[in-house]
Amino acid sequence: MSLLSVVQMNSQDDIETNFTVIESLIQQSKAQDAELIVFPENFVCFAAGKQRETAAQFEAIQQRLEQLAHRYQIWIVAGTLPCPFRPDGSIIQDGRVRTVSLCISPERTEARYDKIHLFDVQVGDAVGGYQESRFFEPGDEVVVARTSFGNLGLMVCYDLRFPELSLMLRTKGANILTAPAAFTYTTGKLHWQLLLQARAMDSQCFVLGSAQQGWHGEQRQTWGHAGITDSRGQLLQMIDTEGHGLVTSAFDLDEQNAIRHSMPLIQHRRLINY
DSSP, X not given: OEEEEEEEEOOOSOHHHHHHHHHHHHHHHHHTTOSEEEOOTTOSOOOTTOHHHHHTTHHHHHHHHHHHHHHHTOEEEEEEEEESBOTTSOBOTTSOBEEEEEEXXXXXXXXXXXXXSOOEEEOSSSSOEEEGGGXXXXXOOOOEEOOTTOOEEEXXXXXXXXXXXXXXXXXXXXXXXXXXXXXXXXXXXXHHHHHHHHHHHXXXXXXXXXXXXXXXXXTEEEEOOOEEEOTTSOEEEEOOSSSSEEEEEEEOHHHHHHHHHHSOHHHHOOOOOO
16 A cells, blocks of 8 residues: 655746745655655746746756655656657757656656647636647657556646546556646636546546646636545545645555456447447
């Protein structure tokens, strides 16, 4: 049995201030004997228009996070960071960056996932419309990170709306799905909890939904409610307060195996043309 933490943050545009909060939350997680902490999307810097500026610091920020993982002997899913180069090292030439989620062990960065699904939608909030594809290049690789406490299927925010991704992660061996997010207040209120539970139920994976909450500048408001669902789709914990916070739940691989054995959804799937 392993203890796993998810974080809620109200990240702003000051990287050093955000890092102070990040380290404090890691300390809280370690005090609860957690082996893993999952941070939300844009956790190091939440600022519209600063993606390229932050991306230029990608490797330095990655190194700082690796140092924290080593110092506190904890696995970190580093929410998301903007990155100016692809996994093969090639530079993105058109001015866009990639949204990258890193899985970091106490020894090194173990995996990198580039967000596949980009948020190009109209939302009835102060921003109105979002077009991530203007600023971000999508990834195209499904990533599972191997750990001693279970295999992590890496997802990000809008990915939660696409059940085929969670199912593919399951077929590639995932036990736990990580979902760093910055859901808008409007869409989060409607769908965040529902999506965490649905993806857990579809894939029979533990789902760790880390979230941004509150105002980021004058227009952008996020929903928060960082939460954890078990492999049956039951909500175990969810933060319902404002600002920074953390919840921790126990993950039991034997229990998950029993759930999957009693209802073998993957074996029962039939891909037919209706």
